[in-house]
Amino acid sequence: MIDMDYIKERFKAKADELGADVKDLLKQHGSKKLDEVTVAQTYQGMRGVTGLVSETSLLDPNDGIRFRGYSIPELREKLPRVPDGSEPLPEGLFYLMLIGELPEEKDAQHLSNVWGRRSQVPRHVFNTIDKLPPDTHPMTQFGIGIMAMQTESVFAKAYSDGINKKEYWSYMYEDAMNLIARLPRLAAYIYRRKYKGNVHIEPDASLDWAGNFAHMLGYDDDSFRALMRLYMTIHADHEGGNVSAHTVHLVGSALSDPYLAFASGMNGLAGPLHGLANQEVIRWIQQLREELGGGLPNKAEIEKYVRKTLDEGKVVPGYGHAVLRKTDPRFTAQMEFAKKHLPDDELVNIVWRVYEVVPPILQELGKVKNPWPNVDAHSGALLVHYGLVEYEFYTVLFGVSRALGVLASLCWDRALALPIERPKSVTTRWMKDFVSGKIETGF
Numbered sequence: 001m002i003d004m005d006y007i008k009e010r011f012k013a014k015a016d017e018l019g020a021d022v023k024d025l026l027k028q029h030g031s032k033k034l035d036e037v038t039v040a041q042t043y044q045g046m047r048g049v050t051g052l053v054s055e056t057s058l059l060d061p062n063d064g065i066r067f068r069g070y071s072i073p074e075l076r077e078k079l080p081r082v083p084d085g086s087e088p089l090p091e092g093l094f095y096l097m098l099i100g101e102l103p104e105e106k107d108a109q110h111l112s113n114v115w116g117r118r119s120q121v122p123r124h125v126f127n128t129i130d131k132l133p134p135d136t137h138p139m140t141q142f143g144i145g146i147m148a149m150q151t152e153s154v155f156a157k158a159y160s161d162g163i164n165k166k167e168y169w170s171y172m173y174e175d176a177m178n179l180i181a182r183l184p185r186l187a188a189y190i191y192r193r194k195y196k197g198n199v200h201i202e203p204d205a206s207l208d209w210a211g212n213f214a215h216m217l218g219y220d221d222d223s224f225r226a227l228m229r230l231y232m233t234i235h236a237d238h239e240g241g242n243v244s245a246h247t248v249h250l251v252g253s254a255l256s257d258p259y260l261a262f263a264s265g266m267n268g269l270a271g272p273l274h275g276l277a278n279q280e281v282i283r284w285i286q287q288l289r290e291e292l293g294g295g296l297p298n299k300a301e302i303e304k305y306v307r308k309t310l311d312e313g314k315v316v317p318g319y320g321h322a323v324l325r326k327t328d329p330r331f332t333a334q335m336e337f338a339k340k341h342l343p344d345d346e347l348v349n350i351v352w353r354v355y356e357v358v359p360p361i362l363q364e365l366g367k368v369k370n371p372w373p374n375v376d377a378h379s380g381a382l383l384v385h386y387g388l389v390e391y392e393f394y395t396v397l398f399g400v401s402r403a404l405g406v407l408a409s410l411c412w413d414r415a416l417a418l419p420i421e422r423p424k425s426v427t428t429r430w431m432k433d434f435v436s437g438k439i440e441t442g443f
């Protein structure tokens with residue numbers, strides 16, 4: 001068994017407690033029905049099927065995400081901040097997701113220090129990135145960088161040396177902490193190589209995880225650092241069924257180490273219906289502006305552009321959600337940030353105007369279940385304001401944040417010894433026989 005710091009010890013104690021509860025729950029209620037699955041759900045993305053457990057957060061269709069019971073406005077108030085800071089430290093959110101209790105300031109500080117100490121990225125990872133054509137999409141570079149870092153997995157090494165399955169969680173935990181510590185440096189390297197003449201910025205050990213990330217990207221403005229803390233907090237987790245979280249859980253269930261599992265999740269985040277929507281929103285707005293010759297478009301002009309997008313058989317990026325049915329509180333948090341720090345920014349005002357125009361049009365279609373904006377509708381405009389205009393990089397920022405939630409969850413998966421995931425699939429021929437009564441499920 002490897003060394004335990006006090007946060008790891010706390011996690012182990014919580015995991016033992018919950019592990020015993022789960023055992024009891026399964027013994028007493030294991031055969032109780034939680035859900036029924038329809039033919040339509042089987043074909044339509046398993047929407048609404050409750051089939052996963054994720055401890056770190058829970059999504060309410062109307063109220064939005066709650067992290068261990070706390071809403072985003074509550075987190076902005078209750079989580080530790082840097083002295084005189086206005087936004088929560090993502091370190092505090094990670095502690096909350098992992099341990100299940102609000103951290104004290106010293107806990108967030110401890111994580112800042114641990115991640116700072118572990119943040120060294122091996123040279124061969126940068127060498128691998130350097131071999132890629134410069135126009136390689138930043139998300140592809142990010143995935144490749146994470147895979148190149150897999151050489152560092154302590155779990156993979158321990159497994160190959162032979163460890164008791166009771167110790168899996170401990171090595172997974174170490175990998176998760178190392179990976180979270182290293183991701184900002186990897187991401188900043190990709191950014192500076194692609195967009196800033198390959199000139200890199202050394203980390204500043206006095207800064208917190210998100211503040212240091214902002215610094216290494218090349219943005220030292222105090223309010224940009226505050227934005228990064230907010231950004232890294234609100235994108236961290238969205239319960240367990242979204243593509244990136246589910247993928248990490250699924251791949252991790254094969255005992256693939258956290259580097260392998262997280263890289264897989266990032267490939268899912270890179271899809272335009274998921275995380276890549278944040279770049280698509282800015283691209284979509286830039287095209288609107290180009291068509292109109294710049295400036296702040298009026299509502300009629302936006303409406304025309306939205307209808308054109310729909311007529312071309314495209315989705316309006318940043319709108320809609322598979323679970324949410326109201327405006328995403330992550331959108332609202334960013335709107336509040338903008339009202340405080342950059343209320344007159346033109347792009348931000350376009351985002352707000354689009355918010356007035358799009359929902360009634362999507363409602364009119366009659367098929368869109370959620371016409372309201374999601375997190376991605378707002379994030380790009382804030383980044384553009386501070387000069388981070390390279391929108392192909394935006395999903396990498398999302399990915400660095402998402403590591404906090406999915407890796408805390410992966411620690412829980414191994415601590416609870418959840419088994420390999422393997423749902424049953426059928427063929428359409430089987431389905432036809434089943435609906436016509438020729439066969440019964442019988443599985």
Ligand code: HAX
Pocket residue numbers: 242272273274275276277314315316317318319320321322323362367368369370374375376
């Ligand atoms: N614009 C146009 N049509 C939309 C739409 C939108 N923003 N949102 C949903 N629809 C359409 C769907 O394409 C679907 O049409 P078809 O029946 O013709 O296929 C219909 O409305 C029903 O879809 P739904 O049940 O409301 O939505 P889904 O659960 O199937 O999909 C999506 C949810 C988020 C993928 C969807 O709303 C979408 O494509 N939105 C735009 C892309 C986007 O913003 N993605 C980011 C989501 C948040 C996230 O994961 N961030 O990382």
